[in-house]
Amino acid sequence: MEWNNHYIRAQRRYDDDGSLPGKPDMMFFHPEIFGAVDYKFPVDICDVLEFQRLFPSPSQRGCCEDYAAYFDHLLLDGGRTVPQTIEKAIEALNYLVEKL
Numbered sequence: 001m002e003w004n005n006h007y008i009r010a011q012r013r014y015d016d017d018g019s020l021p022g023k024p025d026m027m028f029f030h031p032e033i034f035g036a037v038d039y040k041f042p043v044d045i046c047d048v049l050e051f052q053r054l055f056p057s058p059s060q061r062g063c064c065e066d067y068a069a070y071f072d073h074l075l076l077d078g079g080r081t082v083p084q085t086i087e088k089a090i091e092a093l094n095y096l097v098e099k100l
Contacts, residue, residue, distance in 0.1 A: 004028075074099050 003024075010021040020027065020034050031038045061068045074096055075081065083089040 071096055 005023055005025055007023055008021055011019065020036070022034055027034055027036070059065055059068065063071075072082065075092060078095060078099070080092060080095065083092045
């Protein structure tokens, strides 16, 4: 089953906030069926490319590669490695904050 093809059932406690039952894909691509407004509109591919240039996706590490390399350097200088657990990540963050 694909995620957005599942059915969201009606819930009484959310009736007042406009939540609707249905399949997310159907609700997104055919909002008029659900009494909603379709706010999608076509965009020029040049605008999309310019947006991507101005606002690049963050790397897998969550920051630009220059910062990631600097943080790695600080960790290695302190005899530490890139953390693999939440606990080690908190320790590493505290260490990096002290070094900055």
